[in-house]
Amino acid sequence: MLILGLIVIAFILAQSIAFLVKAVRRGKEIGLSSSVMKNTVVQSVLFTITPALAIVATVVALTPALGIILPWIRLSVIGNITQETAAATAAIEAVSNGNMSTPITDKNVFSVVAWVMTLASSLPLVVLPLCLKRIQ
Numbered sequence: 001m002l003i004l005g006l007i008v009i010a011f012i013l014a015q016s017i018a019f020l021v022k023a024v025r026r027g028k029e030i031g032l033s034s035s036v037m038k039n040t041v042v043q044s045v046l047f048t049i050t051p052a053l054a055i056v057a058t059v060v061a062l063t064p065a066l067g068i069i070l071p072w073i074r075l076s077v078i079g080n081i082t083q084e085t086a087a088a089t090a091a092i093e094a095v096s097n098g099n100m101s102t103p104i105t106d107k108n109v110f111s112v113v114a115w116v117m118t119l120a121s122s123l124p125l126v127v128l129p130l131c132l133k134r135i136q
Contacts, residue, residue, distance in 0.1 A: 001069045008073050055079055062088055065100045070114060078121050091116035 020041075027037045058081040062071035066088065074084055085100075091113040092098050096106065104110045 001067075005069045005073050009076055012076060051079070054081055058085060061085065061100065065092060065098065065102060065104055066110070066113065067103075070110075070117075074117055074121075080121055083121055084117055087117045087120040088113055 024037060055075045059068065059071045059075055062085065071084070075081065078084065089100055092100065092104065092109070095112045096109045098104060104113065
């Protein structure tokens, strides 16, 4: 599972670097100065720190029950801290007598929790594009 987590993180980092390179090239094409692009990158990094701290705190909160890998993968991709915590808590309480502070040792319970977290976060990705008015 650690290898899967590393693959997911490597993909996310590669995608981020690819978009950064494209943005810098495009900025140079349209005539932006290096100082403007540098300031933009610095401001973006600073603006990203606060949500990242909340995500790290959520990974730490989910770790006692789920281990570090599943929350790490889930929150590095989706990043929906309220949904992930609520889904994991509801699934654990529904299928076992445990809570978020006790480790899950049954593979079936772990599987149910992972599926509930996945399905709960996948629903908006399907419903929103289909049901909302197209943004022009």
